[in-house]
Every structure is written in C-alpha cells, then in structure tokens.
Amino acid sequence: MSVFVLDRRKQPLMPCSEKRSRLLLGRGRALVVRAYPFTIRLKDRTGGIVQPVRIKIDPGSKTTGIAVVRESGQKQHVLALMELAHRGRQISKSLEQRRAFRRRRRSQLRYRAPRFLNRTKPRGWLAPSLQHRVDTTKSLVNRLRSLVPVESISQELVRFDTQKMENPEVSGVEYQQGTLLGYEVREYLLEKWGxxxxxxxGKDTPLQIEHIDPKANGGSNRISNLTLACRPCNQEKGRQPLADFFASSKRLKNHQARLDRILKQCKKPLRDASAVNSTRWALYQTLRKTDLKVEVGTGGRTKFNRRRLNIPKTHALDAACVGEVEIVEGWNVPTLEIKATGRGSYQRTRLTRYGFPRGYLIRQKKVQGFQTGDMVRAVVPTGTKAGTWLGRVAVRKTGSFNIQTSSGAIQGISHRHCVLTQRADGYGYHIQPNQPKEEGDREHESR
Ligand SMILES: [Zn+2]
Structure with missing residues (x-):
C-alpha cells in the first residue's frame, strides 16, 4: 500500500512507497500526519509534479469499495484499496428504539388525537440509514482529496446498460459468453429474474443462461427468450419445450403458477429505472457537485473487467474494476477496512427493552487521556494478555480498557500499556492483508 504524502504547505503530492516513507521519516525529512490512511508531510518541499489520480467507487448496501489509482492512458496503477463499512442497520435500529420509547412516554400521559397523515417528505428524501451511506462516502472522498491529487471519480451507477443493449427485448441480441455485452446481458437477466x-x-447456486424455447427447436437468441436456471434444472429441461418440461418433471409437476409466471415475466421488458437504486443515484448527484469529472460504469462492465484481468472478488477490487479500464496494475496490496462507528451517544442512561433505566454511563469523555474510538497500540509485557495489540479502544473509568483488534476484542488492557496512534474520528480502522489469487475458472457461472 502506498503512503500518502503532503508538502510543507499541506498540499497533496504523489504517494510514495512504504520503504521511501521509512527513509524520509528516519532521516527526519518528514512527519507522520495520520496513521489511517498512513500519511506523511515533507518538511522541506513545496509543490511538485503530480500525475492524474482517480478515485473509483463501488457503492454497496453494507460495504462500499474504494480504490485510489494513478492513471496513465488506459493503464491504472492501484495506490490504495479501502472498504468502508456503513452502519445503516444500527441507525435504523436506534431510530426504531427512539420511536418506541417516545410512543410509550406520550401514550401514558393523556389522550392525543392520532397524527400521522400531516407529514410530507421533501423530494429526493432518503431514509437516514441510506443518507448516511451517501454522507460517509462523500466525506471519505473529501478526505482523500486532501491527501492525494485527485482529478476524477469513477462510480458504478447501474447494474447494466440498456442503451448498450439497444432495446434488448426487441432486437435479437447475439450475446456471447465472455464479451462485455455478454456480461451486460447476464446482469440484466439476473435483475429481471430476481x-x-x-x-x-433456487437461490445462491450458480445460474446458467437458458433458452425458454430451446435453441435446438429453433428458439431465438432474443432476450425475451432467455432466462436463468441452475445446472440441474437446465440439464433436466434439455431440449424440451417449457410446458412439456413442467408436465414431465417430478419436481415441478404441481407448479402451474410458476409456469404461468415465467410465461408472463419473459414478455415483460425491464424498465431502465429498476436498474438504478436510489442511494447510488443520490451519491452520483452528490459527487457531481464537486468540481471533479465523474465517470459512471455498469455492474456488467465491472464484472467483465474483473474476470478479464483475473482479479479476485472483493468490494475494493470491484471498485478498481469499475468503468473503462484496459489494465489494472499493482492490485495485490492490503486493504484498509474503515468501519463507520459513530462518535457515541448523548444519552447517558441505558434503558431496558421497555424503556426503564438499566444503568448510567460516565459523564466524562476522557479517561487517562484516552477516549472511546481512539486508535491505540498496546504492548503488554507479561500476563495472559501479553503481546502487541493494535485497534480501537473502548475506555472504562477504572483505566482498564477494551481494544477492538482485527481478530476480536481484547478486554482488560491497562491504559499504562496504550500509546495513541490516531484520535477518534467516528471510524474504526483495520488493515486486511493481501488477497489470495482467483480460484478456478468460473466463466459460465453468474455468482
Ligand atoms: Zn433450478
């Protein structure tokens, strides 16, 4: 993983290698600015030549993959990989809880006329748990912009490109395995057939593209004649027409409703809108407001690039494959895992499920100079917990802290053994080692 470099005036320069940063720090020419992502500041440089850097984003519901790449023509060199884990579930849970407590409080006092139809939501409103995804991604992009000379952004926006398929329901698309169009068609079918x-x-099995009216009987290559089937079903159906297959198969004999659904579904063209999800669209609108160029890609193209370049599947590496790219270099580097944790809560009373007080938290935020969320390094010399622990600290008034490491929580570490590496900023950080090589060829499978 590259080290981000700032000049004397805190302006971003090109990232350097870990070795070079060690030399610079050792000779006293640089200072550490941040531990995560690791950033140094040169004491004796102002300005310098920079190359175009691009941030690539693959937004997901739980995790968003982010890759920072250096561009030269169609070649992209990976500088850093990151995965941002969102906390949408916790947000919606605590809002639900707040609602329940409020219900209880207010319903006990006196009668109130029900009020629920007098609220309007502004256009483009997103639920707080979804808005949080947009906000945290945006703030990470902004932070990266202050660390590297970013010129452009790539974002995966849609699953497939209907424009590219040019009304696939009508024209007979001669799709081919392994081509870009083949991947777009596959993503389209995955969306259409759920x-x-x-x-x-059957879910969570490899799905194969299947001709409803068999090709051997003169069935066409039109998308309306294609569906997805698991391997056993595909083989069992063979060259039988659909109705015969349902009549002859033991497993499907009594599933007339399913047959009707297939016949209805295959005629229905999938609208473009169903391929764009509202959160991704909101993120795109937000990124467009920055003065950077924003390129959008499709899920089909991401998968096409990833398979073609033989890169394993992770959120961060998916991000590296977003958009138009010929070659991706240097992708086998550790990934920085960033977990949105929040900054604690104002509420000092812990409540039971029914809203009764259960216990109280301390009012002070700092204990022995540490606060919950700080990243620390603890070197414990003796005892059962002897060793070096790196992670996010949770402070206790006794001075005996818990540390959330990448391999789990370690309890009861004395503050005397802890050294601060980075102040709490609402995120927890871990570095995940290199990716293993891609296993086997899964060209014909969809997942
Ligand atoms: Zn099946």
Whole structure:
C-alpha cells in the first residue's frame, strides 16, 4: 500500500512507497500526519509534479469499495484499496428504539388525537440509514482529496446498460459468453429474474443462461427468450419445450403458477429505472457537485473487467474494476477496512427493552487521556494478555480498557500499556492483508 504524502504547505503530492516513507521519516525529512490512511508531510518541499489520480467507487448496501489509482492512458496503477463499512442497520435500529420509547412516554400521559397523515417528505428524501451511506462516502472522498491529487471519480451507477443493449427485448441480441455485452446481458437477466433459478426458484447456486424455447427447436437468441436456471434444472429441461418440461418433471409437476409466471415475466421488458437504486443515484448527484469529472460504469462492465484481468472478488477490487479500464496494475496490496462507528451517544442512561433505566454511563469523555474510538497500540509485557495489540479502544473509568483488534476484542488492557496512534474520528480502522489469487475458472457461472 502506498503512503500518502503532503508538502510543507499541506498540499497533496504523489504517494510514495512504504520503504521511501521509512527513509524520509528516519532521516527526519518528514512527519507522520495520520496513521489511517498512513500519511506523511515533507518538511522541506513545496509543490511538485503530480500525475492524474482517480478515485473509483463501488457503492454497496453494507460495504462500499474504494480504490485510489494513478492513471496513465488506459493503464491504472492501484495506490490504495479501502472498504468502508456503513452502519445503516444500527441507525435504523436506534431510530426504531427512539420511536418506541417516545410512543410509550406520550401514550401514558393523556389522550392525543392520532397524527400521522400531516407529514410530507421533501423530494429526493432518503431514509437516514441510506443518507448516511451517501454522507460517509462523500466525506471519505473529501478526505482523500486532501491527501492525494485527485482529478476524477469513477462510480458504478447501474447494474447494466440498456442503451448498450439497444432495446434488448426487441432486437435479437447475439450475446456471447465472455464479451462485455455478454456480461451486460447476464446482469440484466439476473435483475429481471430476481437472482434465482426460474424453474426451481433456487437461490445462491450458480445460474446458467437458458433458452425458454430451446435453441435446438429453433428458439431465438432474443432476450425475451432467455432466462436463468441452475445446472440441474437446465440439464433436466434439455431440449424440451417449457410446458412439456413442467408436465414431465417430478419436481415441478404441481407448479402451474410458476409456469404461468415465467410465461408472463419473459414478455415483460425491464424498465431502465429498476436498474438504478436510489442511494447510488443520490451519491452520483452528490459527487457531481464537486468540481471533479465523474465517470459512471455498469455492474456488467465491472464484472467483465474483473474476470478479464483475473482479479479476485472483493468490494475494493470491484471498485478498481469499475468503468473503462484496459489494465489494472499493482492490485495485490492490503486493504484498509474503515468501519463507520459513530462518535457515541448523548444519552447517558441505558434503558431496558421497555424503556426503564438499566444503568448510567460516565459523564466524562476522557479517561487517562484516552477516549472511546481512539486508535491505540498496546504492548503488554507479561500476563495472559501479553503481546502487541493494535485497534480501537473502548475506555472504562477504572483505566482498564477494551481494544477492538482485527481478530476480536481484547478486554482488560491497562491504559499504562496504550500509546495513541490516531484520535477518534467516528471510524474504526483495520488493515486486511493481501488477497489470495482467483480460484478456478468460473466463466459460465453468474455468482
Ligand atoms: Zn433450478
């Protein structure tokens, strides 16, 4: 992983290698600015030549992958990989809880006329748990902009490109395995058929593209004649027409409703809108407001790039494959995992499920100079917890802290052994080691 470098005036320069940063720090020419992502500041440089750097984003519901790459023509060199874990679930949970407590409080006092139809939401409103995804991604982009000379952004916006398929329901698309169009078609079918086998509705199995009216009987290559089936179903159906297959198969004999659904679904064109999800769209609108160029890509192209370049699947590496790119270099580097944790809560009373007080938190935020959320390094010389622990600290008034390391929580570490590496900023950080090489060829499978 590269080290981010700032000049004397705190302006971003090109990132350097870890070795070079060690030399610079050792000779006293640089200072450490941040530990996560590791950033140094040169004491004796102002300005310098920079190359174009691009931030690539693959937004996900739980985790957003982010890759920082250096661009030269169609070649991209990975400088850093990051995965941002969102906390949407915790947000919606605490809002639900707040609502329940309020309900209880207010309903006990006196009668209140029900009020629920007098609230309007502004246009483009997103639920707080979804808005949080947009906000945290935006703030990470802003932070990266202060650390590297970013010129452009790539974001995966849609699952597939209907424009590229040019009204696939009508024209007979001669899709081909392994081509960009093939991947777009596959993503389209996955969306249309709900990511399951159309015949047995099996989920989480590899799905194959299947001709409803068999090719051997003159069935066309039109997308309206294609569906997705698991391997057993596909083989069992063979060259039978759909109705015959349902009549002859033991497993599907009594599933007339499913047959009707398939016949209805295959005629229905999937609208473009269903391929864009509202959170991704909101993120795109937000990124467009920065003065950077924003390129958008499709899920089909991401997968096409990843398979073609033989890169394993992680959120961060998916991000590196977003958009138009010929070659991706240097991708086998550790990933920085960033977990949105929040900054604690104002509420000092812990409540039971029913809203009764259960216990109280301390009012002071700092204990022995540390606060919950600080990243620390603890070297414990003796005892059962002897060793070096790196992670996010949770402070206790006794001075005996808990540390959240990448391999789990370690309890009861004395503040005397802890050294601060970075102040709490609402995120927890871990460095995940290099990725293993891609296993086997899964060209014909969809997941
Ligand atoms: Zn099946």
């Amino acid at each position: 990511r399951e086998c159309a015949y047995c509705t």
